Amino acid sequence: MSSVSDISGAPAAVDAGTEPDAGRAGRGLPPNWPWLLAAAAVVPGLILVVVGRLLEQPAVQAWRTVCLAVTVQALPFLLLGTALSGAINAFVPASVFQRLLPKRPALAVPVAGAAGVVLPGCECASVPVANSLIGRGVTPAAAFAFLLSAPAVNPVVLTATAIAFPGSPEMVLARLVASLVTAAAMGWLWLWLGRAEWLKPAVRHTGHQAGRSRWTEFRLGFQHDFLHAGGFLVVGAMAAATFNVAVPRSVVDTFAGSPWLSVLFLALLAIVLAVCSEADAFVAASLTGFSPTARLTFMVVGPMVDLKLIALQAGTFGRAFAVRFSSATAVVAVAVSVVVGGVLL
Numbered sequence: 001m002s003s004v005s006d007i008s009g010a011p012a013a014v015d016a017g018t019e020p021d022a023g024r025a026g027r028g029l030p031p032n033w034p035w036l037l038a039a040a041a042v043v044p045g046l047i048l049v050v051v052g053r054l055l056e057q058p059a060v061q062a063w064r065t066v067c068l069a070v071t072v073q074a075l076p077f078l079l080l081g082t083a084l085s086g087a088i089n090a091f092v093p094a095s096v097f098q099r100l101l102p103k104r105p106a107l108a109v110p111v112a113g114a115a116g117v118v119l120p121g122c123e124c125a126s127v128p129v130a131n132s133l134i135g136r137g138v139t140p141a142a143a144f145a146f147l148l149s150a151p152a153v154n155p156v157v158l159t160a161t162a163i164a165f166p167g168s169p170e171m172v173l174a175r176l177v178a179s180l181v182t183a184a185a186m187g188w189l190w191l192w193l194g195r196a197e198w199l200k201p202a203v204r205h206t207g208h209q210a211g212r213s214r215w216t217e218f219r220l221g222f223q224h225d226f227l228h229a230g231g232f233l234v235v236g237a238m239a240a241a242t243f244n245v246a247v248p249r250s251v252v253d254t255f256a257g258s259p260w261l262s263v264l265f266l267a268l269l270a271i272v273l274a275v276c277s278e279a280d281a282f283v284a285a286s287l288t289g290f291s292p293t294a295r296l297t298f299m300v301v302g303p304m305v306d307l308k309l310i311a312l313q314a315g316t317f318g319r320a321f322a323v324r325f326s327s328a329t330a331v332v333a334v335a336v337s338v339v340v341g342g343v344l345l
Contacts, residue, residue, distance in 0.1 A: 066286060067241035071234060075279075079226065086222035090214045105139040109187030112142035113180055116149030126151055127312040140199060145187035148329065151277040151303040152179035161299065164281035170344050171292065175281075178300045178340040182333045189328060198321045239273050241286075253289070262294040267334050270302035277303035293341030300337045305330045 100115070101108040130147040134140050151157070153176050165171040255265040266287065275283050280302045284295040305326050314322035 063241045063245045090218035108142040113145040113149040113183035141187040141190040145183045149183035161281040164285040174344040256289045266298040274306035292345040297337040
């Protein structure tokens with residue numbers, strides 16, 4: 001037992017085998033410290049050696065080359081596209097669209113689709129922008145035409161397509177024509193068959209909010225769009241590299257050898273990969289085993305129908321709208337791509 005302190009306040013002696021021994025044991029090294037030290041020194045080195053050897057494999061080197069090439073080529077266009085999209089969202093009032101569009105819905109649809117050529121925006125922002133336009137009086141058919149065309153035919157996307165397919169201006173023209181026709185066709189289809197009960201717009205504000213700095217809104221919008229779309233770019237580049245390296249050539253030839261199977265396969269691939277429109281041309285260009293028409297289909301379908309867009313549409317306009325609109329858009333986009341590709345490519 002420990003004795004009490006003496007009258008001067010100095011601590012009294014403590015019996016052997018009590019608290020100080022326990023304290024020294026707690027502060028000492030663990031009993032297996034030599035093994036832990038050896039593992040800390042050896043294991044990271046072994047991991048680096050194994051990873052280094054794996055990276056020297058031809059297949060891994062090819063995968064790395066394709067992935068980096070797609071990412072590096074597309075990144076500047078993604079940066080520019082999201083910057084322009086953020087600027088439009090922060091500095092261009094939505095009332096501009098309403099003033100410029102014709103009053104007749106049938107004429108407003110192609111005009112809204114053509115507006116995507118000069119008013120760029122990524123597909124991540126197209127759904128809330130369309131919702132805002134509808135809330136401010138723009139006919140839904142025209143808003144949907146802009147929703148589909150803006151990510152697909154804006155100057156950044158067309159420039160990226162021209163660089164991804166050097167010496168092939170017909171691919172740029174085919175993408176422009178097919179995307180515009182698809183967007184207008186879907187707008188007119190909504191005028192003909194669309195029902196108000198399918199559309200349940202959510203209350204969501206886009207554009208400038210009173211009392212907030214426009215530069216702050218631009219910075220936040222650009223940051224969100226770039227990080228969000230950049231993640232899909234990296235995933236798409238990795239998927240394209242994996243497809244090029246891992247899929248046996250016989251499987252590719254099975255799809256690529258059939259005109260219809262190749263088109264349907266790349267249309268489905270575009271929906272699943274959900275690559276940002278500023279980058280999808282570089283992914284399409286890497287799919288060299290497929291026909292130009294099939295790769296055109298990949299670039300037309302992707303910005304209009306993919307998994308993230310379907311989720312955004314369901315959350316904004318309702319599930320009934322998303323299922324019908326996305327399905328119809330996919331069918332129309334594939335059909336138009338085949339026709340335009342057959343004529344121009």
